[in-house]
Amino acid sequence: MKRIFTVLLVCSGFAASAQKSENLIQYVKPIVGTQRMGHTFPGATVPFGMVQLSPETDTVGYELNGHYNPKVYEYCAGYQYEDKTIVGFSHTHFSGTGHSDLGDFLIMPTVGQLKLNPGTADKPHSGYRSPFSHANEVAEANYYKVKLDEHNITAELTTTTRVGFHQYTFPKSDDAHIILDLMSGIYNYPDKNVWTYMRVIDDRHVVGYRLTNGWARTRALYFAMEFSKPFIGHGYKNFSKREVYGGFWGKFASVKNFPEIAGKNLRAYFNFGKTEEGEKIKIKFAISPVSMQGAQANLAAEAKTWDFDQIKKEGQDAWEKELHKITIQGNKEIKENFYTSMYHTMINPTVYMDVDGKYKGLDQEIHTAKGFTNYTTFSLWDTHRALHPLFNIIDPERNADMVKSMLAHFDQSPEHMLPVWSNSANENWCMSGYHSVSVIADAVVKGNVPFDANKALEACVTTATHRDYLGIGDYMDLGYIPDEKDGNSVSSTLEYAYDDWCIAQMAKKLGNEAIYKEFSKRAENYKNVYDPKSGFMHPRNADGKFRKNFDPFTTINQGFIEGNAWNYTLYVPHDPASLIKLMGGNKRFVTYVDSLFSYNLPDKYFAETEDITKDGIIGNYVHGNEPSHHVAYLYDWTDKPWKAQDKIRMILPKMYKPTPDGLGGNDDTGQMSAWYIFSSLGFYPVAPASDQYAIGSPAVDGAVVQVGNGKTFNIHVNNQSAKNVYIQKIILNGKPLNKLFLSHADIMNGGEITFFMGPKHK
Amino acid sequence: MKRIFTVLLVCSGFAASAQKSENLIQYVKPIVGTQRMGHTFPGATVPFGMVQLSPETDTVGYELNGHYNPKVYEYCAGYQYEDKTIVGFSHTHFSGTGHSDLGDFLIMPTVGQLKLNPGTADKPHSGYRSPFSHANEVAEANYYKVKLDEHNITAELTTTTRVGFHQYTFPKSDDAHIILDLMSGIYNYPDKNVWTYMRVIDDRHVVGYRLTNGWARTRALYFAMEFSKPFIGHGYKNFSKREVYGGFWGKFASVKNFPEIAGKNLRAYFNFGKTEEGEKIKIKFAISPVSMQGAQANLAAEAKTWDFDQIKKEGQDAWEKELHKITIQGNKEIKENFYTSMYHTMINPTVYMDVDGKYKGLDQEIHTAKGFTNYTTFSLWDTHRALHPLFNIIDPERNADMVKSMLAHFDQSPEHMLPVWSNSANENWCMSGYHSVSVIADAVVKGNVPFDANKALEACVTTATHRDYLGIGDYMDLGYIPDEKDGNSVSSTLEYAYDDWCIAQMAKKLGNEAIYKEFSKRAENYKNVYDPKSGFMHPRNADGKFRKNFDPFTTINQGFIEGNAWNYTLYVPHDPASLIKLMGGNKRFVTYVDSLFSYNLPDKYFAETEDITKDGIIGNYVHGNEPSHHVAYLYDWTDKPWKAQDKIRMILPKMYKPTPDGLGGNDDTGQMSAWYIFSSLGFYPVAPASDQYAIGSPAVDGAVVQVGNGKTFNIHVNNQSAKNVYIQKIILNGKPLNKLFLSHADIMNGGEITFFMGPKHK
Structure with a gap:
């Protein structure tokens, strides 16, 4: 048995490497x-x-x-x-x-x-x-x-x-x-x-x-x-x-x-x-x-x-050259989806400097990028989730240059903040959170640090403590943003909590205990907006009381942005286990996520949903917007991980088609496409700034990933098909993988993983 | 007698140099x-x-x-x-x-x-x-x-x-x-x-x-x-x-x-x-x-x-330091007029570059001034007449830097033209002529040439042959600008003719015979707009016929700008002798100029006059505008040079008072003031780019001019008063001056001139 597998592995490995010469x-x-x-x-x-x-x-x-x-x-x-x-x-x-x-x-x-x-x-x-x-x-x-x-x-x-x-x-x-x-x-x-x-x-x-x-x-x-x-x-x-x-x-x-x-x-x-x-x-x-x-x-x-x-x-x-960083096996449609996704992940951010390194900074002065390529067009609310983590695997040097660009942005920022949405020497302040910290922490935690990490941490902390920006002052004082102070008080609170956890992880890695403690505490702030009565993350007033009139299906005026309470309640990417506990335990949590995918959102609610077509929604799950991108993977923290596999393989062909109308929502400077790439390879960075990837269900028949340090990570997928979406077992470097997570090192050290797929969940 | 004079000279020389320590x-x-x-x-x-x-x-x-x-x-x-x-x-x-x-x-x-x-x-x-x-x-x-x-x-x-x-x-x-x-x-x-x-x-x-x-x-x-x-x-x-x-x-x-x-x-x-x-x-x-x-x-x-x-x-x-470049003797009012004029000649042009030499050029790009100070605010229609000639005497190095600024302007000019009116990396195209060439030629002819004079000559010729600009094409084809093509056809023709003469003088100095000949011929174009019938410079149609309806008193719509035909007819600064001949000879010419000062322009004409108050006009002579600034000096070319002395001493106190309303017209970035300085010292550059200054009537009691090369030119004025305005004789460096002109070398070599004044003309 072992011998047969070895042969199979060698064959598929060979096939994958033969792909390299193919025009992609x-x-x-x-x-x-x-x-x-x-x-x-x-x-x-x-x-x-x-x-x-x-x-x-x-x-x-x-x-x-x-x-x-x-x-x-x-x-x-x-x-x-x-x-x-x-x-x-x-x-x-x-x-x-x-x-x-x-x-x-x-x-x-x-x-x-x-x-x-x-x-x-x-x-x-x-x-x-x-x-x-x-x-x-x-x-x-x-x-x-x-x-x-x-x-x-x-x-x-x-x-x-x-x-x-x-x-x-x-x-x-x-x-x-x-x-x-x-x-x-x-x-x-x-x-x-x-x-x-x-x-x-x-x-x-x-x-x-x-x-x-x-x-x-x-x-x-x-x-x-x-x-x-x-x-x-x-x-x-x-x-x-x-x-x-x-x-x-x-x-x-x-x-x-x-x-x-x-x-x-x-x-x-x-x-x-x-x-x-x-x-x-x-x-x-x-x-x-x-x-x-x-x-x-x-x-x-x-x-x-x-x-x-x-x-x-x-x-x-x-x-x-760029496309060859991942060569896959699969049919034409899969390849078209995959390489079109690869293409779309490499359009934004964009180079923003002359051949001599000069560029305009946030302070509207001319600067020279020394030792890095300067980038702009950071749509970070979107791209911190999967795009930058993808770069950290296949193009870590470029990702580090992007971090350096963000740090230059910070240095030049009149507001002394890391980028939120950087647009050609300007800050758009688009969307919520301060998700630069996720990108920076992800790079630091994953050891991609050709920059001054302590200075970067300082920039993160300065940004996260800018009391005048989007409720941060209240958030620091109360542990959440009061409903009456901000229209998106809940989603912002949740996003800050995740970002704070990123800062904590970075501080931990850098041995800064004080910041680690302070921000680990802030990372739990998501708990402050959970209302056990409604069972949702719920707008809360400054006096501590939860808002009375509340509709968890509506996106507008309910304390959230680009997502309703039903979706956003699941936005605790950095601590799903605690979230599950908070929400009443495994059973209720599974039911909750199930219902997200199965409940058909009435049209009147869809009309209020931003940035997606009706095709971009599955039940009440809104793939066309980003806050739910990690949701299917949350099943990995429950006793029904096969449901993650199920859902991912439902989302992939439904949301990505190689046709003009093939995207169910804004591609959002590559985040939607980055989700496709990770998910079709079989894993996903649920919480960037952790070194863990949650296992999903690979949709390719195999892949070779050039992991950016000269090594290759070979992905073999056995018996995969539209029906065979369930993982039967996984062999990592010759040993069974008895958990649903890959570490960053597993990938970056190179090696081989084999997914064995079947039509029934285990 | 001679001995007495020597004593007087020594005394007044001593007095003048004692002035240096006075706060000016x-x-x-x-x-x-x-x-x-x-x-x-x-x-x-x-x-x-x-x-x-x-x-x-x-x-x-x-x-x-x-x-x-x-x-x-x-x-x-x-x-x-x-x-x-x-x-x-x-x-x-x-x-x-x-x-x-x-x-x-x-x-x-x-x-x-x-x-x-x-x-x-x-x-x-x-x-x-x-x-x-x-x-x-x-x-x-x-x-x-x-x-x-x-x-x-x-x-x-x-x-x-x-x-x-x-x-x-x-x-x-x-x-x-x-x-x-x-x-x-x-x-x-x-x-x-x-x-x-x-x-x-x-x-x-x-x-x-x-x-x-x-x-x-x-x-x-x-x-x-x-x-x-x-x-x-x-x-x-x-x-x-x-x-x-x-x-x-x-x-x-x-x-x-x-x-x-x-x-x-x-x-x-x-x-x-x-x-x-x-x-x-x-x-x-x-x-x-x-x-x-x-x-x-x-x-x-x-x-x-x-x-x-x-x-x-x-x-x-x-x-x-700047004011001490000329120390004068005179009463308080004279000194206030004189030093206020000195002050007003040193405000514009202005420095236009950073301490590191960087400035914005006419091409809207950043340049660095190498080896010179870059200036802007060149109101050249005004300042070519006396301001730049003044700089050529008391501050030749600065004037050369201004020429270098003009040449940089030319290099950067999208229109490939020398400045007409340069305003902070822009060209206003204000007023007529291409009088940069006068400033450049004046510097070249006077030997103030720390720049590439041949390149400068090329810039002058390029500017003067820009056929699309203000009638130059027609001017080159016909020898004048036709009335129907341009509202200021006559004044522009006259100004081009003078400017062309400047180019010719510069070419002569540089040994460029071809350009000398070409532009000497163009310099005679003023003759093409003189109508012997009307006795004025007169608008002329393309077919060669002079305009029928014509009013020599009016400034508006008669072919002139900031001056009527009566004033502008005298605008041939480079060849008064030929002008006098053209206008019918000495007698008619003297009568003509006399009448300019004596004819009281009716109010209806004054209302049309630009840029001056009614005080800025004497008869029909408009001192408040520049085209007549040389006019009083034209008597020096007639048999009645004392009339120049007469008129200048009438103009000086009438047009310059040390009071808020003391200027009879726009100071025009120092040109009005430069006229004051020259005229009160007793001489004036009627035609910059010639090395001659016409003698007027000094209004100071003495002056020491630091001529910018370390030498001093001492001016002694004997018996001058409001009544004693007529020159009895002039001694230059101990010898009688038997002409009404000083050369640039007379001044720049240093030395002494003594004016002997009296109440009756000689």
């Missing part, structure tokens, strides 16, 4: 999640690229007739699959967020009469936009192609880290243009464009910048643009109600072909006159958070060639 | 020109200081009910002598301009109830402004003091080059505040404030910036502010119609004491609680064109002490 990009479908709520974008980017060059299918104002325009939400990533027109290609995007910004520097090639308005979707001829069809669209990692039907132009996009590379194949035409729309942006608040500037150096080189007041309060982005062919003329139009002030510029005979423009709402154009059939006009478009000079240097450093295919190949090679 | 600041009256049209400011500055810290007596919107508000013009320098209230003290000003900008970072100390609106002049209690009285006001070079009656606070201001130093002496109070108004500015266009940002580092240190779209299209200025005493709280109010976007800042319990703010229209305040009677709160306020870090470094480098008197003294010592 073929399984990446950037189009996944672009329909409805996924909020991903289909365009081109290299892993963690500062430039993320993608089509916008509409530019929607944040306000409509003076009120919030709900349609703006659909365009968090600029692209909606069901749209019929494209307005252009812009250079910066978020992937999967539920609020947005960016969409900088929209470029659109056109022929014929010059139009400087985008026009409307129902009347595309009224503007520069063009109808397109998915039949003429190709979306690969670092490559996007589409035919712009209106203009008979084929657009192709690829990128380097800091340069967008456009290739437009024109028809025979008498009047070819390229439009640079400096107004366009995602989440276009009125007056979002604070200032834009453009300088034409010569007939092939243009630089400029844009300063916006959006989700990021004060965001500047600079560009340098190079055309492959000289333009024969250029110009702009001011779309502000007022003329731009500034000097007596009327002294120039013409406003056309002007070497510099500035204003709040400008669209520029470059004319190329006649084009031949099939003539290509290419653009290298570099960005910089620092200066136009910085953008020029980025362009010079990264895009030396005009060979589009070479740039594309270099970026795709980079993707292959 | 006592004669500087910064208040001169603050009433009505002078547009000077009374506040504190060191020579050419980047910070020019001065009270604003009102903040006036550029528009009133949607239309241009004519009152805004009165506040070009922020201060009007007749006003009864002060709104605060801001850090940047122009001196004597006729259009404006700046007024950055207004500070106002108050006690009692906090008010964040300035209030109105007729209801000062409605806001933070305060009534004041001139009885409680002191304005010296680098020192300003005023009592703010409303608050019973004494304000004192002094500066270093880059730091404003405020000293506020409070009464006993329970509630002391210092307001930092980030909205306030001079020439407040609607939406002029593009963006402002402020970061509170700790309870004594604040940094920030302001980005404006005003006369300068895209101007950024950064600051670093240090209080002598910790504030106990701070806050701000947003005066925009909209809330400031940007993140979920509501998560902070309080918007008070917030470490950072940003927005378009903000006023901030700092609370100091109780103050004792006589308690001083001091502020060091540094600015930078580069960054907040730059401002902090400027503050640290220049203002190490909290000793107000020391900073004041250092700045006043710097003024003494």
